[in-house]
Amino acid sequence: MTHRSAPLPPELTAWLMEQPPAERAALERAWAAAAPTGSLPAPDPARVEALWQRLHVATASPALPDELASALMALPDEARAGLDEAWQMAIALPPPATPAPDPDRIEALWAALDPASAAASTSTPRTRRSPTHRPSPAADRAPRTASRHAVRWMTGVVALLLVIAAGVSLWLRPTTLEAPLGKMLTATLPDGSTVTLNSGTEIEYDRHFGQTHRNLILRGEAFFEVTKSAQPFRVETFNAVVTVLGTEFNVRGWPDGGTRETMVSVVSGRVQVAPRMIDTAAVALTAGQIGWVQHETTPVLFTNADVQAQIAWLRGDFEFDRASLDEVFDEIERRFDVRITAPASIRDLRLSITKYRVTQPEALLDDICGALGLAYRTTPQGYEIYRP
Numbered sequence: 001m002t003h004r005s006a007p008l009p010p011e012l013t014a015w016l017m018e019q020p021p022a023e024r025a026a027l028e029r030a031w032a033a034a035a036p037t038g039s040l041p042a043p044d045p046a047r048v049e050a051l052w053q054r055l056h057v058a059t060a061s062p063a064l065p066d067e068l069a070s071a072l073m074a075l076p077d078e079a080r081a082g083l084d085e086a087w088q089m090a091i092a093l094p095p096p097a098t099p100a101p102d103p104d105r106i107e108a109l110w111a112a113l114d115p116a117s118a119a120a121s122t123s124t125p126r127t128r129r130s131p132t133h134r135p136s137p138a139a140d141r142a143p144r145t146a147s148r149h150a151v152r153w154m155t156g157v158v159a160l161l162l163v164i165a166a167g168v169s170l171w172l173r174p175t176t177l178e179a180p181l182g183k184m185l186t187a188t189l190p191d192g193s194t195v196t197l198n199s200g201t202e203i204e205y206d207r208h209f210g211q212t213h214r215n216l217i218l219r220g221e222a223f224f225e226v227t228k229s230a231q232p233f234r235v236e237t238f239n240a241v242v243t244v245l246g247t248e249f250n251v252r253g254w255p256d257g258g259t260r261e262t263m264v265s266v267v268s269g270r271v272q273v274a275p276r277m278i279d280t281a282a283v284a285l286t287a288g289q290i291g292w293v294q295h296e297t298t299p300v301l302f303t304n305a306d307v308q309a310q311i312a313w314l315r316g317d318f319e320f321d322r323a324s325l326d327e328v329f330d331e332i333e334r335r336f337d338v339r340i341t342a343p344a345s346i347r348d349l350r351l352s353i354t355k356y357r358v359t360q361p362e363a364l365l366d367d368i369c370g371a372l373g374l375a376y377r378t379t380p381q382g383y384e385i386y387r388p
Contacts, residue, residue: 174204174205175204175206176203176204177197177203177204179200179220180199180200181199181333181337182199182334182335184196184197189209190205190210191214191233192227193226193233194224194225195222195224195225196222196223197220197221197222198220198222198252198335199334199335200220200334201218201221201222202218203222204217204219205217213231213234214232214233215234216236217236217237218235218236218237219238219254219255220254221250221251221252221253221254222235222250222251223248223311224244224248224249224251225248226244226245226249226269228245228246229246230245232245233245233246236276237251237253237255237276238262238276239260239261239262239275239294239296240262240264240276240293241273241274242262242273243272243274243282244270244271244272245269246269247266247268247271248266248267248268249265249266249267249269249271250264250311251264254330262293263290263291263310264285264292265289265305265311266287266289266290267307269286269287270284271284271285271291272285273291273300273302275293275297275298277296278296278297281300283299283300283302285302288304288305289302289303290302290304290305290310312354313331313335315357316356317354317355317357318331318354318355318358319354319355320353320354321352323350323351323352324347324349325346325347325348325351325368325372325385326348328353329342329347329385332365333382335358336360338382339379339381339382340383341383341385342384342385342386343386346374346385346386349372351368355367361382373387373388374387375387
């Protein structure tokens with residue numbers, strides 16, 4: 001996947017063309033590597049003012065302002081090197097003949113990238129001091145190493161850095177896939193692998209997935225068909241880590257579920273499962289085996305089992321073996337987007353049940369209540385289970 005950055009605003013393009021080749025190349029590399037592709041938030045006047053003040057009170061060994069330094073640390077090596085190089089040039093070199101763009105035009109740079117965000121920001125009245133506002137007396141006494149003209153030229157660099165820094169959070173925003181309650185979702189991941197999410201499940205991965213890594217976070221239950229690659233495919237739940245190279249497997253890890261455990265079922269291939277806090281305690285599972293992690297610091301338990309029963313949800317079936325009603329009710333609630341209320345004495349009961357092609361919750365509740373001598377009635381949100 002190739003990262004396509006937004007074009008430079010015309011103001012900065014014209015300014016860059018008038019800079020010496022080395023400075024221009026550094027800034028262009030920084031923009032190409034780090035500039036955002038989506039909408040940018042409108043600039044916070046306080047941030048603009050703080051950066052401008054930082055330029056005015058540069059010390060004998062000026063460092064990148066904290067805000068931009070933090071943004072740099074989140075960028076890839078190429079982008080970070082380019083931006084740091086641009087800052088050092090701005091500090092060290094004399095200004096060219098043409099002055100930098102007026103700092104008052106910084107907001108116009110946002111408008112050039114994202115007119116909608118800029119329009120939204122101007123619709124709200126704000127009190128904004130001019131960036132040429134005189135710094136405090138304490139700042140006045142601070143030593144300065146750059147000339148007045150050099151500081152003006154540095155403003156052009158900071159305009160570019162501001163635009164990039166503002167977009168870093170959007171550039172790094174992870175991709176989230178979520179199956180709504182009552183529905184399943186099948187999707188192809190950037191590396192070509194396929195994932196099917198059970199109802200109410202969510203996965204999250206960053207923009208480098210399939211390029212530098214294949215790591216994702218799972219909250220819920222999903223079935224993975226992983227394409228083979230030398231790059232490990234890594235699934236992290238609230239208490240476990242599952243690592244594979246290419247296989248078919250199911251992972252269930254509801255962080256707020258009644259069982260509070262991660263269960264991994266292997267259909268084909270080989271899977272490594274470890275508690276999230278103890279990588280050295282990993283256990284290898286092969287086809288036909290199930291492993292589960294009950295706590296992020298406890299060993300992995302595993303056994304041979306009927307794996308097809310664990311992925312019954314993919315076929316629209318319900319299959320539970322000596323499961324608590326609490327676990328069964330949770331699955332019914334997610335699958336049909338209903339709410340089931342029942343006292344703890346009922347939720348603690350256990351049963352085994354197999355039901356194929358279930359399309360209505362009543363079909364399950366009839367069997368459950370009939371087997372355990374319970375009854376149910378409808379409520380505005382779903383069902384109430386009680387002892388008759």
